Each structure stands twice: as structure tokens, then as C-alpha cells.
Amino acid sequence: MAERAHQTGFFTRWNQARRADGLALRRALPDRLLPLLVAAMAVLAALALAGATGAQILSARWSSGAAAMLTVQVPDPDAPTAAKTPTTPLTRSDAVLAALADTPGAARVHRLDKAELDALLAPWLGRDNDFALTLPAIIELHLATGPIEDAGALARRLAAIAPGTLVERNAEWGARLGRLADSLHSCALLAVAIVAGIAVVLIMATTRAGLAARRMPIELIHAMGATDGYIAGRFARRTALLAFIGGLAGSVLALPLLVLLSHVAAPFATAAPLPPSAAMAAADWATRAHMLLDTLPPPLVATLLALAPAAALIGWLTTQATVRAWLRTLP
Amino acid sequence: MIRLRDVGFRYDAPGASGASAPIALRQISFAVPQGGFRWLLGPSGAGKSSLLRLLALGARPTAGTLEILGSNIGHASRAALARLRRRIGIVHQDFRLLPDLPVFDNIALPLRLQRRPEDEVRDEVHAILDWVGLASRATALPPQLSGGEQQRVAIARAVIHRPALMLADEPTNALDELQANRLMELFRDLSGLGTTILVATHNESLIRRYPAHELELAQGRLVRDG
Structure with missing residues (x-):
């Protein structure tokens, strides 16, 4: 206590000296x-x-997320695929899903379900819509190793399996953003x-x-x-x-x-x-x-x-x- | 000690530079040993204030060599000059007291700049306040003091740290004869303790009462040393 009082006194005097x-x-x-x-x-x-x-x-x-994902649109998804299959005939969407799963660097392949599609289209078409037209299948390909090296080759391969399939290269607009x-x-x-x-x-x-x-x-x-x-x-x-x-x-x-x-x-x-x-x-x-x-x-x-x-x-x-x-x- | 060899000094006047700047001092040479006392004489404008300014390290000479307390001022660093200034005491003609600091703190300034312990500062300041007869005015502000009191505060501040060099410009102007005599006794004591002292004055009776070595200036030149 005495030491504390002494210290207080010292600092008070020191401050006083500095002020003066x-x-x-x-x-x-x-x-x-x-x-x-x-x-x-x-x-x-x-x-x-x-x-x-x-x-x-x-x-x-945007750079990492968008670059690490490709979006694939498969029109007329439930029609049989043009590709020859060894066993039972596949639909176009199943064939594209299988091809995407085999793509080098693929971490996850996910086809949007109806609820997800409705949510995606809701801003433009509103909710609770029952469409007369068949919607294309939307498939997300998540990549583990960043942007795919040759997206063009992948697009050509998918078009051969299911003609008319579109590959959206998110990496390009992701890079721009x-x-x-x-x-x-x-x-x-x-x-x-x-x-x-x-x-x-x-x-x-x-x-x-x-x-x-x-x-x-x-x-x-x-x-x-x-x-x-x-x-x-x-x-x-x-x-x-x-x-x-x-x-x-x-x-x-x-x-x-x-x-x-x-x-x-x-x-x-x-x-x-x-x-x-x-x-x-x-x-x-x-x-x-x-x-x-x-x-x-x-x-x-x-x-x-x-x-x-x-x-x-x-x-x-x-x-x-x-x-x-x-x-x-x-x- | 101090030593000047062919010291010259030109003021930095606005618009003037180099050779056109006004000359305050020309080829001044003299030396004062440690503990020496000198009267500095000469009419107004002779260069006394300029010489005191150089000796107080308020400017560097523009010619010649100036040595103060063993240091060549022309080559000294800013830090070295600051250290030297702490060993010099100055009594200014216009006192230069800080108007918003009490008498006590004005006098304590040199000790505080030397970072002396506050207890020591208090004791020293009270002792010198007693000596100059201003013990009861310790808390007063300079504007509340008479001219003579202000001059005594200025003297107390100049000597409190026992300077190695003491410079005084008309230090007895505002003092009565008794106070002036006490001041001269103090200077004599300080000189005996090794302080080198230069006092500029026009007070002829004081010079007669306390005869000492004289330095006389005229038109910026040293015309007498003896």
C-alpha cells in the first residue's frame, strides 16, 4: 500500500513536472x-x-465459388439418350449426370430438384406454377480443383451424349465479377x-x-x-x-x-x-x-x-x- | 571557458542574403578562462546583444571559430548544442518569463529540463526564492509582479542550475542598489565556484564598484580587451 502511494506520488509529481x-x-x-x-x-x-x-x-x-462450378442445362431430360449403352437405355439427363461424374476433378454432381427449380424461376415466373412445357434439367458440377481446364471439350462430349446440352462456364463471369x-x-x-x-x-x-x-x-x-x-x-x-x-x-x-x-x-x-x-x-x-x-x-x-x-x-x-x-x- | 577567433556574424535579414546581409560582428577574438568574469561594454548597436546571442547558442557564427565549454559550435550537432545550453544560464534584458507559469515553475524550468527529481527541484527553488526575497510570491504569475521582482525571478532561473557559463544582459536595470549589489556578490561567488560570467551593462557606477576585466565593442568590433 505504501509502495502504491509512493508510486502515485511519483507519477503525480512527474506529470506535474511535465505539465509545468x-x-x-x-x-x-x-x-x-x-x-x-x-x-x-x-x-x-x-x-x-x-x-x-x-x-x-x-x-x-465469386472468383473461387463461381470458378469451381459449372452449370449444365439438359433440354428434354427424360428422353432416351443418343449414346449407346451396354445395359438398359438411359435418359438424357442420367447419361449427362454419369458423364459429369466421370469428369476429372469433379467433387459433386447435383441435379436441381423441382423445389430448387421453382425457387430458381420464382423471381421471373412466380411461385406455384405448373408448367405445360418440360423444363430442362439443371445440373451443377462442383469442381474440387478450381476451373475446368477444357470446358469446350466437356461441352462437346455432353452434346454427343445429349444433343442440345448447354454448359455455362461460370468461371468466365465469375472472373469478371x-x-x-x-x-x-x-x-x-x-x-x-x-x-x-x-x-x-x-x-x-x-x-x-x-x-x-x-x-x-x-x-x-x-x-x-x-x-x-x-x-x-x-x-x-x-x-x-x-x-x-x-x-x-x-x-x-x-x-x-x-x-x-x-x-x-x-x-x-x-x-x-x-x-x-x-x-x-x-x-x-x-x-x-x-x-x-x-x-x-x-x-x-x-x-x-x-x-x-x-x-x-x-x-x-x-x-x-x-x-x-x-x-x-x-x- | 570560451574562446573566439575572428568570429563574424551576419543577420538573416528579409530580402538580404550572403554578402548583402547586415553585419553585426566582425573579427571578434578573445578568450575567457573558466571562472573568469568580464564586463561587456559598448554603446547601443555596438553588437553586445549579438555577441551574447552567439554565446547563448542562439545562432551560429557566420565566420571564425567559436568554442564554448570545450565544444566548437560551428561543428556541434543539434543534440550537442542542446546539452551545452543546459550548462548555460541567461538573464535576458526583457526577462522572458513565461506569463502563464507561476514564479515557482518559471524558476524550476532549467532543473526540470535536466530531469532532476521533483523533491530536489522543490528544495532548490524554495532556497533560491528565499535568496531573491520572493518566497511569498512563489505562486504568483509574472504579470502580477513588479519589474524588479520579475528581474529577480529571471536571475533566479538563470542561476538555479549552477551553470558553467553565465550570460547577463543588463541584469541590474530594474534592481535597486541593494539588490544590484547582492546580485554582484552572487556573481562573484559563482565565479569563484568556476562559472564563467559575461555581463553586458551600461551601469557605470556598478562597473566602478566592481572593477573587472572589460570587453568593449564598437560598431561590431572588439575595441578593448583588458
Whole structure:
């Protein structure tokens, strides 16, 4: 206890000594404007990072998911196949299923059942339709080893078994969507870089204003032997603290927006959907917060948590550089 | 000790550079041994403040060689200059007290920049406040003090860390004769302890009362050393 009291006393005196060097940083760098502006920057950065993360997830999903699947349409699926079979005659769809199962790299071959077909067509034709025309069989070929090497050869082989069979090469549009998602990802990262750049300029201007406001005490303690590192460190610690507070506030402000965005994007990505409102209402605040956070993709949660430390680091580095450059004007 | 060899100094005037910049000092050469005391004399504009500025490491000479406390200032790094500055005490003509710091903290500045323990700072500051007769004004802010009190605070701040080099520009301007005499006694004591001291003044009666080696400047040149 005595040691703790001694430590408290030491740190109190140490802080008092640091405050009493005449720099009066609370006046040089006021504690309202900078955190407010950094908070606004942090919200923008969080939104841009959300965009970047979302685009990255979509890119990965579209590129790998679509590339690893072929969709095959077999018209008139129940007609007998044109191919010669050693035993009982096969239908066209069964023959295509068998051929696909033998395809090198095939992980799973799945023919959509009626319910799945109805769900697929529902957006265009509505539900509960009883079609007079025979629908083609839709078969999904899931590949274990990425895109098939020669989709054209496969299409020709299937056409020989069941003429008129179409092979949709998902890899092509998947790759296009992947490139689009990559572009969006790059744009989002560029937006983050621009926001960071604006933050640097803002902190630089604020620091310069602070230096101008405290020129006399800085010159005095410099003349008494204060090093550039000491003066720059005092300013940088203050700016880092203010930027951290701003970054933290911005992250908290951005959180509801990000949860909402994740909820909207959930069907297209791997994030969990928003929990039902009844379950939310029944939970206590900690569980509710946990449920909401679960809807965010882990990389986004990580970047969100890194926002305040990143703001502090940008503030510290920018102020160090600005103050040291300014001090170079002194002998 | 300090040593100057053909030291020259030009100010960086706006719009002037190189040879067209105004010359403040020309070919100044003298030396002061450790513990030496010098009066620095000369009319206004003779270059006394410029010389004190160079000696206080507020600028580097534009010509010649300047050695302070064993370091060649022309070649010293910024970190080395900072270390040297901590061994110099300065009494400015305009006091240069920080208006928003209490008297105690103004005086404690040199010790805190040397990272002395806070207990030691407190003891040293209270001792010197007693010596300058301002013990009751420790918590006052400089604008609340008279000119003489401010000058005593400036003197206390300049000597509290027992500097190796003491520079004073008109340190007795705002002091009465008794206070001025006490200050000169302090300078004498410091000099005896090894502090090198230069005092710029126009106070002829003070010079008569405390005769010492004189350096006289005129138009930026050293015209007398003796």
C-alpha cells in the first residue's frame, strides 16, 4: 500500500513536472476540434474499409465459388439418350449426370430438384406454377480443383451424349465479377488512403497552429536545452491522445452503419444475418452487442478495432515530423 | 571557458542574403578562462546583444571559430548544442518569463529540463526564492509582479542550475542598489565556484564598484580587451 502511494506520488509529481514546462499544450492543441475532425475522418475511413472488406469477400467468393462450378442445362431430360449403352437405355439427363461424374476433378454432381427449380424461376415466373412445357434439367458440377481446364471439350462430349446440352462456364463471369470486386476493393482502399492523407494534412495544420501559438515558450525552453525530441515528443503525445479519442469516437459512431450494411450485404457474403428482433429484444445489452458484432465479418471487426490506434499513430508520426521540421528553423 | 577567433556574424535579414546581409560582428577574438568574469561594454548597436546571442547558442557564427565549454559550435550537432545550453544560464534584458507559469515553475524550468527529481527541484527553488526575497510570491504569475521582482525571478532561473557559463544582459536595470549589489556578490561567488560570467551593462557606477576585466565593442568590433 505504501509502495502504491509512493508510486502515485511519483507519477503525480512527474506529470506535474511535465505539465509545468510552459508548453501549455492544452492551449496549443485544444481538445475539441481535433478529436471531432478525426472522428469524422474515422467514420469515413470505417465506411471505406467496410467497402474494401465487402469487395474483398465478394471477390473471393465469386472468383473461387463461381470458378469451381459449372452449370449444365439438359433440354428434354427424360428422353432416351443418343449414346449407346451396354445395359438398359438411359435418359438424357442420367447419361449427362454419369458423364459429369466421370469428369476429372469433379467433387459433386447435383441435379436441381423441382423445389430448387421453382425457387430458381420464382423471381421471373412466380411461385406455384405448373408448367405445360418440360423444363430442362439443371445440373451443377462442383469442381474440387478450381476451373475446368477444357470446358469446350466437356461441352462437346455432353452434346454427343445429349444433343442440345448447354454448359455455362461460370468461371468466365465469375472472373469478371471478381475483377469488378477487385476494382471496388482498390477504390475503397484509395478512399481510405485519401482519408488518411486528409487526416495527415489536418493534423499538420493543427500542429503548426499550435506551434505558432506557443512560439515564445518553445523558443525559451529550446534555449534552455530542451532537445528537439523532447519538444516534438510532448506535442506528438498530445496529438496521438486526441487522435485516439477521435478515432475511437468515429469507430463507435460507424458501428451501427456497418451493422446495417452487413445486414444488407449478408445474402451476398459470408457474414451472419442480423438476428431476429424478438431474440434481440429478449437479450441483455452485452448479448445484444455480441449478436450485432457477430453480423460483421471478422476482418472488418479487426480493422474497426485498429482504427483508433491507427489514428493515434498517424497523429504521433505527423506531429513528430511537423514539430521537428519547425524546430529546424531554430539554431 | 570560451574562446573566439575572428568570429563574424551576419543577420538573416528579409530580402538580404550572403554578402548583402547586415553585419553585426566582425573579427571578434578573445578568450575567457573558466571562472573568469568580464564586463561587456559598448554603446547601443555596438553588437553586445549579438555577441551574447552567439554565446547563448542562439545562432551560429557566420565566420571564425567559436568554442564554448570545450565544444566548437560551428561543428556541434543539434543534440550537442542542446546539452551545452543546459550548462548555460541567461538573464535576458526583457526577462522572458513565461506569463502563464507561476514564479515557482518559471524558476524550476532549467532543473526540470535536466530531469532532476521533483523533491530536489522543490528544495532548490524554495532556497533560491528565499535568496531573491520572493518566497511569498512563489505562486504568483509574472504579470502580477513588479519589474524588479520579475528581474529577480529571471536571475533566479538563470542561476538555479549552477551553470558553467553565465550570460547577463543588463541584469541590474530594474534592481535597486541593494539588490544590484547582492546580485554582484552572487556573481562573484559563482565565479569563484568556476562559472564563467559575461555581463553586458551600461551601469557605470556598478562597473566602478566592481572593477573587472572589460570587453568593449564598437560598431561590431572588439575595441578593448583588458
